[in-house]
Amino acid sequence: MKSRKLGINTICTHVGEIEDKQFKGAISPLYMSTSYAYENVEVKRYPRYFNTPNQEALCKKIAMLEKCEAALIFGSGMAAISTAMLAFLHKGDHVVLQQTLYGGTYNFVVEEFHKYGIEYSFAEGFSEADFSEKIQENTKVIFVETPSNPLMRITDLEMVSRLAKSRGIITMIDNTFASPVNQTPADFGIDIMIHSATKYMGGHSDILAGAVAASNEHIDKIWNLAKNLGGSLSDFTVWLLERSMKTMVLRVKAQSKNAKKIAKWLDKHPFVAKVYYPGLKTHPDYALAKKQMHGSTGMLSFEINQSLDVDEFLKSLNLIKPSMSLAGVESTILSPAKTSHALLPAEERKRQNINDGLLRFSVGIEETEDLIADMKGAFQKISKKDLV
Structure with missing residues (x-):
């Protein structure tokens, strides 16, 4: 062979x-x-x-x-x-x-x-x-x-x-x-x-x-x-x-597909200030990502509005796990300021735009409808508003 x-x-x-x-x-x-x-x-x-x-x-x-x-x-x-x-x-x-x-x-x-x-x-x-x-x-x-x-x-x-x-x-x-x-x-x-x-x-x-x-x-x-x-x-x-x-390609392609769908949904959400995902056309490096990558990634980050409590949002999730690390078949989410980048001095995090409202989302292989419903429910709970 x-x-x-x-x-x-x-x-x-x-x-x-x-x-x-x-x-x-x-x-x-x-x-x-x-x-x-x-x-x-x-x-x-x-x-x-x-x-x-x-x-x-x-x-x-x-x-x-x-x-x-x-x-x-x-x-x-x-x-x-x-x-x-x-x-x-x-x-x-x-x-x-x-x-x-x-x-x-x-x-x-x-x-x-x-x-x-x-x-x-x-x-x-x-x-x-x-x-x-x-x-x-x-x-x-x-x-x-x-x-x-x-x-x-x-x-x-x-x-x-x-x-x-x-x-x-x-x-x-x-x-x-x-x-x-x-x-x-x-x-x-x-x-x-x-x-x-x-x-x-x-x-x-x-x-x-x-x-x-x-x-x-x-x-x-x-x-x-x-x-x-x-x-x-x-x-x-x-x-x-x-x-x-042996299943890496199947997993990663499914996670990347899910992440792109969720990034598009978050990008239009009224409680989300910004979405960071190279598969979005609004991303500053979209053209470069399309040129040198075969797909995007199963990872994305987003900032929720400052008026909302990040910790309460994470606590209100039922399906998506607030958890360290990433890239498992299950969806996980975390605050970089408290975990992956906690060792950086506060001034360095600020310089890199890693603020307390930033969340890193490792998208799993679940149905996107279920993941979106989970986040929608969390947003509704912490905002006390009935959102579409």
Whole structure:
């Protein structure tokens, strides 16, 4: 079977599966051993070296989905982000980062980099000039996240790649919100793709994992650090993740379709001040999203009117769960100011327009009519008005 001819659902279902030679089972067997022979073997396997049978198999699937040569699986998304960055950044180096990032990434940079003597700058916008003016002679990495968390801004990947390659700089992207289903950054020349595999790859709110995909050369460099930091993943979780990824395309497409319908409904609601969703024509990056994404995303954010109590709105929901994390088959909602971006200083949240009225909505696979009815009921309860 030639991999270049495989469709994305086929890749998710079959690539990287391990043949059950003993019992001929239809799914990959699980190898739980943490101790392997080292004499007279082709591969000296050790879990912390990311080379157990289940780890290797899953990495093949992720690499092919991201159109890369190789991949690594980590214990969390932040383990993937931190290891990838530190593999290419050393004392005296500099990194340029996108203006808006996941709060954990932002906190990692501002809290830890000074300890390693690594310099950093945040681009003040999303244009080529914004990134270019922050580049220094010692810049080694440009790190972006698109769609961004939580305001769904879209960064021009072709522009970032072109700019970086002209200066000999490595590019990294947090591709979590899009997933490989809706965006393949390698098509635009991005070097290293990073995921919180907890999210769309896992998809059921029961797996904690991270992933990095890149060329063999770049993965070798990341692995060389990763084996020392020890952020590997248990094989049982690896096996669960491989199972979950078989339905990733079906889930993500359904979630993205639902999110677009709900975004349109929220955009017309009298109690909603603003909706952030790249699939809406009113979104400032709509044209760019349409150009570089295969679909939109199952994520959206919206601000409710200041006259309404956000906490009461969340308490009034029955079907949609106010809950941490995202991208499960069930719909969840949260306040970024209290959760994902709580580690940001208040002034930084204000600068990024992450206010107390902003809610991030991870749309699940439920019927949109049921989700809309749930929000409609919550709005009616807190406003005491009968809205259509």
